[in-house]
Amino acid sequence: MIGIILVSHSKKITDGIKEMIDEMIGTSESVKIKSCGGTEDGRLGTNSLEILKCIEQFKEAEYILIFSDIGSAVLSAETALDLIEAETLKTKIQLVDAPLVEGAFAAAVRASINSSLNEILVEVANC
């Protein structure tokens, strides 16, 4: 299974993307999506500790791809990565530099048909 984490200042954005992707991939066992937008108290913002939590919930995943949009979404994702203590978990993670909507969508659809990580990343790079 491949885990995809969506990070944005806005929860509406990440919830919306998750909804779009879920509609396309259905209940695929080979890819799971987590929406990690906004702060825990419902403001605009990002939260490294929440991203870390999502990463840990994906610890059984083969790979974890993190897509973030602008500004501190990227900073918070990088900080979350720094907080991981288990090296094996760390090596599974890839912070993907791609447009959030198109990139995550392309990666999820590719992952749902059991593509390799490399195939997924090539598809994403073409977004």
Added chain:
Amino acid sequence: MVVTLSKDYFVESIKKIAEMIEKERNYLTKLDSDIGDGDHGINLSIGFREVTKRLSELNENTEDISSFLKKVGMTLLGKVGGASGPLYGSFFMKMGTDVKGKEVVTFEEFIKMIDNGVAAVEMRGKAQVGDKTMIDSLRPGADYLKESDPNGRELEIFKEFIEVLKQGAKNTDPLIAKKGRSLRLGERAIGHRDPGAESSYLIFKAFYESFQDSDEKNRIKNGESMR
């Protein structure tokens, strides 16, 4: 006499920072409204209110300065929301890397702690002096401390350090931003101070005021006359 800073000093400094943020909240938010998303003061206030709420717990549940500061940083990470969350969060978390296990540090160790914290902000934000970010005040400040000879002049050096930070923040006024939200504003950012550079100065000003307090207490304790 070697000047030392106890864990209590850091706890008191965090308290002072939180008070300062409350006082300056609207000012920082105004700076950020001019060239950013207008939440800097509010975000820092939400973060430091949470730190204040948990301060005695954070103090009691940590053995040394390093783990106390790490907990402060983690609390900011979880609450702040904007870029200042990971930036100041990383700052406090990395500040104590070299002094693990210590309940007291020397002024020289304190200088190294500040440098480590600033390096963490540089690493996280990938910013340099001139990019119109908090690094414009933090880096010259940390360099000033590193090059200074504080022996016996700690309080003065600390004061001069604050002046360097203040000037660094001022220096962001005429700059075009190369990082952060104001990046795409181009010349529109000219004439506006970077809110992060200003809050960095204010945070260390609070550290300085707390240092003045502890210095005074030490002098009274040692029977010296107050200056």
